[in-house]
Amino acid sequence: MNVRLHYITVMLMMLVAMPSMAQVEPEGDEVEMMTKRYTEAYDSLIGSYYLREFSHSRLLSSRELSLDEFDALPDSVIAARLAALHTVIPMTFNSEVRSYIRFYLKYMSRRLDVMLSLSQYYHPLFEDALSRYEVPEELKYLSIVESAMNPMATSRVGAAGLWQFMYSTGKIYGLEVNSVVDERRDVVKSTYAAAHFLSDLHRVFGDWTLAIAAYNCGPGNINKAMARSGGKRDFWEIYYFLPRETRGYIPAFIAVTYVMNYYRDHGLRPQEVKMPVQTDTLMLNRDVLLTYVEEFTGLEANALHSLNPQYRADYIPAASGSYPLCLPVSKLEVFIANQDTIYARSQDSLSRRPLKVEPVKQASAKGSKGKSGGDRYHTVKKGETLSSISRKYGITVQKLKKLNGLKRDQINVGQHLKVRG
Numbered sequence: 001m002n003v004r005l006h007y008i009t010v011m012l013m014m015l016v017a018m019p020s021m022a023q024v025e026p027e028g029d030e031v032e033m034m035t036k037r038y039t040e041a042y043d044s045l046i047g048s049y050y051l052r053e054f055s056h057s058r059l060l061s062s063r064e065l066s067l068d069e070f071d072a073l074p075d076s077v078i079a080a081r082l083a084a085l086h087t088v089i090p091m092t093f094n095s096e097v098r099s100y101i102r103f104y105l106k107y108m109s110r111r112l113d114v115m116l117s118l119s120q121y122y123h124p125l126f127e128d129a130l131s132r133y134e135v136p137e138e139l140k141y142l143s144i145v146e147s148a149m150n151p152m153a154t155s156r157v158g159a160a161g162l163w164q165f166m167y168s169t170g171k172i173y174g175l176e177v178n179s180v181v182d183e184r185r186d187v188v189k190s191t192y193a194a195a196h197f198l199s200d201l202h203r204v205f206g207d208w209t210l211a212i213a214a215y216n217c218g219p220g221n222i223n224k225a226m227a228r229s230g231g232k233r234d235f236w237e238i239y240y241f242l243p244r245e246t247r248g249y250i251p252a253f254i255a256v257t258y259v260m261n262y263y264r265d266h267g268l269r270p271q272e273v274k275m276p277v278q279t280d281t282l283m284l285n286r287d288v289l290l291t292y293v294e295e296f297t298g299l300e301a302n303a304l305h306s307l308n309p310q311y312r313a314d315y316i317p318a319a320s321g322s323y324p325l326c327l328p329v330s331k332l333e334v335f336i337a338n339q340d341t342i343y344a345r346s347q348d349s350l351s352r353r354p355l356k357v358e359p360v361k362q363a364s365a366k367g368s369k370g371k372s373g374g375d376r377y378h379t380v381k382k383g384e385t386l387s388s389i390s391r392k393y394g395i396t397v398q399k400l401k402k403l404n405g406l407k408r409d410q411i412n413v414g415q416h417l418k419v420r421g
Contacts, residue, residue, distance in 0.1 A: 070102060070266060081262055082254070088136035089208045091254050092236065100248065100255035105266055108259055111148075113270040118149045119260070122162075122187070129192045133199040136208060141256045142215075145249065151185045151309045160184040163194035173197055180317055186310040186324075209235040209250060217246040278329045279307060282336075284318035288325070289346040296338040297331040302410055314405060380415045389417065 078098065082091035108115060119140075126140040146164045147153035154160050158167060161184035167177055173193035175183040183189045201211035204219060213235055214222045225241035232238050239247055263270070291314055294301055305311075307326040316323050327335055335342070378389055386409050390400045400406075403418045411417070 066267070067102065067106060070105060078258070081265070082258060085138075085257065085261060087138045087257070089138055089212070091257065093254075094236075094251075096248075096251040097254050097258075100251040101258050104252075104255045104259045105263075108256075108263075109268055112263060112268055115144060115149065115260070116270055122149060122191075125188060125191055129195040130198075132192070133195040135195050135198050135202070138257055139198060139212070141260055142212065142253055144256045144260075145252045151187055151190075161190045162187060163190050165190060165193065169197070180313050180315055181310055181323075182312055183310050188324075189310075205233075207233065207235075212253060213242065213246050213250060216249040217243045221246065279326050280329050280332050281324045281326050282332070283322045284316055284325050285322055286343045287319045287346055287350060288316045288342060289349055290314045290316065292342045292345045292349075293325070293327075293335065296342055297327065297334050299328070299331060300410075301407060302412060303328075378417050378419045380411050380413055380417060384411070385409070386411060389419065395419065 075093065075098065078101065079093040082093050082097075085091055122143070123140050126143065127137055129135075130137055130139055143149050143162050147162050149162060151162050153162070153164065155164060159165060160170075160182060163184075165173070165175060165184040167184075170177055170184045170190075170193065173196055175186070175189060175193050177184060198211055198215060201214045201219065202208055205211050205214060205222065210222055210233070221243055222238075225238040226233060228241040229238040235250055290301070290304055290308075290311065293299065294304055304327075307328075308316075308324075316325060325335075380389070386397050386400055386406075390397045397409075400417065400419065401409075
């Protein structure tokens with residue numbers, strides 16, 4: 001398919017049938033919605049294997065953030081700081097933006113060390129992808145609004161990954177989503193897909209602010225808002241015709257951009273947190289069962305899953321194409337030295353017992369029950385253990401571990417567990 005035909009096909013699919021990228025709620029206060037969305041994504045992130053050790057350091061600044069001092073700060077100071085940023089996208093300042101700056105200063109002050117450290121880890125990749133598609137560099141901050149930079153984040157309507165792709169939009173942009181692989185959680189592939197999508201939206205609307213808004217609620221809702229406003233094509237002029245969450249989405253993006261650039265002006269001195277593991281990636285071309293990767297490298301299952309969140313099962317279907325395996329640098333040589341045995345053991349196991357995989361689930365982050373009354377799932381919340389979950393559903397810990405193929409008692413916040421099958 002040539003480039004022009006691809007572009008026309010993509011635009012028709014988006015404009016006619018594409019669901020929103022993220023959840024749009026018709027009721028409730030915009031700031032409260034963003035608060036809940038951000039904190040849920042962050043709490044899931046901090047529960048991941050490689051970041052759990054930082055969960056105790058929720059505030060590493062030199063002093064408590066004083067919101068009274070922020071409230072006393074003149075609008076002219078904040079507006080001047082935003083104007084001083086070298087951005088392509090207008091950093092508009094108004095009362096809505098100020099409210100979101102206050103929100104992010106409050107909630108990010110205790111999480112800023114992790115956000116800044118993840119930025120050092122992810123931003124080189126983000127900047128390369130955005131540059132390739134001629135998307136403004138400041139959109140790297142959009143991933144904080146979307147997911148708190150959490151590859152495992154899942155919205156109530158099924159949007160997944162760092163960039164919160166819905167199933168259908170991910171498929172349009174070449175992300176494989178099936179019972180075995182969910183590339184919406186692949187950090188590299190989803191980032192390039194998001195940059196491509198944002199570029200396409202800009203080609204449709206000719207305005208970056210509208211393109212960002214369309215990323216949140218879909219091009220159809222932007223077109224409706226413009227029509228209802230009498231043909232206006234400025235975000236702030238169509239503001240009250242937009243879905244409620246989208247009204248807060250642009251102010252939230254501007255606020256995050258402000259906080260990530262001016263946190264020191266508000267007395268925040270976060271400690272630099274180094275990522276707990278250095279990693280490298282191998283491209284595989286033979287099927288691998290992750291069980292054998294764990295066995296021969298000595299990695300825990302949760303550690304391996306945290307580094308490879310795109311694989312839904314204990315399986316990388318690499319024989320059908322080239323798939324990545326991310327490992328700590330310290331384990332790379334161990335894998336290479338044992339790869340022939342790992343491949344052989346995987347092939348032998350797969351030939352004797354076909355892999356059981358779960359159907360793709362688009363539904364909510366809460367426990368869900370199929371229409372047939374079959375499988376049921378529970379999403380792990382902060383403070384829960386296998387014992388507390390097993391008591392809730394009237395099953396034994398051993399049964400719960402068997403249903404989910406767990407070898408250890410360790411579970412993570414945000415993890416989906418089968419509780420009936």
